Amino acid sequence: MRMTIQSHDITLQQIVKQGIFFQIPVYQRLYVWSDEQVRTLLDDLWAAFEDQRPIAYLGGILVVTRHQDHSTVEYDLIDGQQRFTTLWLLALSLGQELKPFLAGEHNDGLRPRLGFPIRPDIEKAFKASCVSGKAPSIEHDKIDTALGVIQRFKHEREEARLTAFTEYVLNKVTVVMTHFPATMDLNKIFEVINNRGVQLQQHEILKARLLQHIGNTAERERYAALWESCAYMDDYVERNLRSIARFDVHPLFSNPAARRDDEQLAWSACVLEALSDKYSANRNSSSLSLADILAGRTRALPEQGSEPPEVFQGTRKVRSIITFSMLLQHALRIWLNEQGEPDIPRINDKELLSLFDTHFLKAPRSGAKAKKFIALLWEVRYCFDKHVIKWVEVDGEEHHLIHDLRKRTTEAASGKPYTTLVREEASDHAFALLQSMLYHSQQITTQYWLTPLLAYIRANRTGRASYLRQLKHLDNHLLCSDDPRPLIARSHVFLEDASATMPLVDPAKVLNEASGLSFAHYWFYKLEYVLWSTNAAQLNAQQRTQFRMTAKNSIEHISPQTAQDVDLDTVSGEVLDTFGNLALVSRGINSEYGNKPFNEKRKHFENRNRERIDSLKMKLIYAHKRWGDAQARQHQQDMIDLLAGYLGQSNAE
Incomplete structure (x- = not known):
């Protein structure tokens, strides 16, 4: 008898109505999503909600029937559990219209919609939360982090909007649920999962659409090499170019030129000319097929030896802060501004093709237009790699760093000199730190500050000191402005005029409010x-x-909301939720501190921060031996004065 595999769309509301429950099987990982992955999912859901899309697809889940009776059905969730678990954690944190998805009536009473038999302690804590409505107390870093990210998401939005959002998620978020027969061998199921075809990404289709307008074969292959070098974001672009084109790039780089931001590698025309010199003059004039383009095929560059000499040393493992799809949209915004065309309405990974269809691929279409955009893309990507932070692995941890490219000439054992290109940590710590502050405080799927920064660097090439001044100006006038327009519209102002100014908010007006957990995290990061x-x-x-x-997603009350009787260092209710009595911490630290007395928290902070300080605001707070209304108010005023002075200095520049 043939086993059937069935797939269909299902919303969270339909899951509730059909009495469906899920279990994470013991052979699956419990939960491993990072802070960034959770933020990305939340940003995607919020964007779909704001656009009021009729359906918000969230990918697929694979299930095997575990048990079924007249009113309920229980499935093992064998693929898609990370995304689905995040949805369930969202329901746990937000409640409201999502409460029916959180838990349902079962034979043994109220039962969470998602079960974790691999961790009975977590399952018990979640069940208790479903009943009490309070946040669970669990020992699991990833789940703890996810809950913290969701709490931050919650506190940054108005209650009425959140209610509408939870209703939207319940009724419009849709997953493709694929059912495997319960009798099917588990190994066979995983074979099917592993052999599923990988769908082309939108940027790969966009590449094909652009390159097909370049009629000359040699030109098409050179521009394809530029595109492919830009597309892989988790290494440096010059290394990508060498790998893709088997091309020795070090003749295009010199240290003196790099200090002026004028190295040949930075200019697409120079790179294209060098590629042209390397390609064979006698090549087949037939066009590449669409299949060739999509497969990323380019003809290998002729070499005297089988490979160019190794010219790179000392590069640590790196990871980009944005996707290639996001880079393409930042580049498109720069292109449109230079052409005097209207800006795109938003940056959205899932809308890459539709955004390019509307704003770039419309008539007139030409090879010249495609070539100019790809040339601009190379220069934007080169500026991005040279001057924008990446996640760099150092001693097993990832840090936001900028690594500069340098050329070294060394004498080999044979006496013959050879050249290496190395990446070394830049000394401009302020520039990297300011970018890191913006990265952590802004929407992870857009990072609108990057567009005007990259445009400024590419257009001016005046060195890091001027880029830092510009980024300070951009940060203050873009993100500390009273201008009510959407962030993308405000950021476009600085594409048109890098020195534009906007009315700045008075920090006292914002920070003298007793906003408690609703304070925008941006002000703590700034x-x-x-x-x-x-x-x-x-x-x-x-x-x-x-x-x-570092990523922080919880607001900590220095004097706790529910103080212990032995705590002599407390503040009044009037001061409790003010900026002076608050700090931004990780959810783990927030749980550790809890409602401990001030002196215990102070000792804990000092012990944890002997070598590297995690929070400068808390360093100032815990420099006090006692804590009360007077100290909290004075600290708050000092911080407001500091921010006001910083904004005033920037405004005078």
Whole structure:
């Protein structure tokens, strides 16, 4: 008898109505999503909600029937469990219209919609939360982090909008649910999963659409090499070019030119000319097929030897802060501005093709237009790799760093000199730290500040000191503005005029409110940068060098909301939720501190921060031996004065 595999769309509301429950099988990982992955999913859902898309597809899940009776059905969730677990955690944190998805009536009473038999302690804690409506107390870093990200998402939005959002998620978020027969061998199921065809990504289809307008074979292959080099984001673009085109790039780089931002590698015309010199003059004049283009095929460059000499050393493992689809949209915005065309309405990975269809691929279409855009894309990507932070692995941890390209000439054992290109950490810590602050405080799927920054660097090429001044100006006038327009519209102002100004918000107006958990996390992150740049926290040289921005998603009350009777260092209800009594921490630290007395938190902070300071605001707070209304109010005023002074300095530039 043939086993059938069936697929169909299903919404969360339909899951509720059909009495469906899920279990994460013991052979599957419990939960491993990072802070970034959770933020990306939330941003995607919110974008779909704001656009009021009729359906918000969230990918697929694969299930095997575990048990079924007249009113309920239980499935093992064998693929898609990370995304689906995040949805369930969202329901746990937000509640409201999502409560029916969170849990349902079963034979043994109220039962969570998602079960974790691999971790009975977590399952018990989640069940208790479903009943009490309170946040669970669990020991699992990834789940704890995800809940913290969702709490931040919640506190940054108005209650009425969140209610509408939860209704939208319940009724419009759709997954493709594929059923495998319960009798099917588990190994066979995983074979089917592993052999599923990988769908072409939107940027691969876009590449084909652009390159098909370049009629000359030699030109098409050169521009294809540029595109492919830009497309892989988790290495440096010059390394990609060497790998893809078997091309020795070091003649296009010199240290003196790089210090002026004028190395040949930075200019697409120079790279294209060098590629042209390397390609054979006698090539087949037939056009590449669409299949060839999509497969990323380019003719190998002729070499005297089988491979160009190794010219790279010392590059650590790196990871981009944005996807290639996002880079394409930042480049498109720069292109449209240079052409005097209207800006795109939003940056959205899932709308890449439709955005290019509307704003670029419309008539007139030509090879010249495609070539100019790909040439611009190379220059934007080169500026991005040279001057924008990446996640760089250092001693098993990832940090936001900028690594500069340098050329070295070394004498081999034979006495013959050879050249290497190396990546070394840049000394411009302030520039990297400011970018890191913006990355952590802004929407992870857009990062609108990048467009005007990349446009400025590409157009001016005046060095890091001027780029830092521009980024400070951009940060203050873009993100500390009273201008009510959407962020993308405000960022476009700085594409048209890099020195544009906007009315700045008064920090006192924002930070004197007792907003508690609703304070925008941006102000905490910005304060950390201002404290570092002014050294108001009096760090020594080593502490300044080692200071990093890290992902923080929980607001901590220094004097807790529910103080212990033994705590003598407390604030009044009037001061409790003010900026002076708050700090931004990781959810793990927030749980550790809990409602411990001030002196215990102070000792804990000092012990954890002996070598590297995690929070400069907390360093100032815990410099106090006692804590009360007077200290919290004074700290708040000091921080407001510091921010106001920083904004005033920027405004005068």
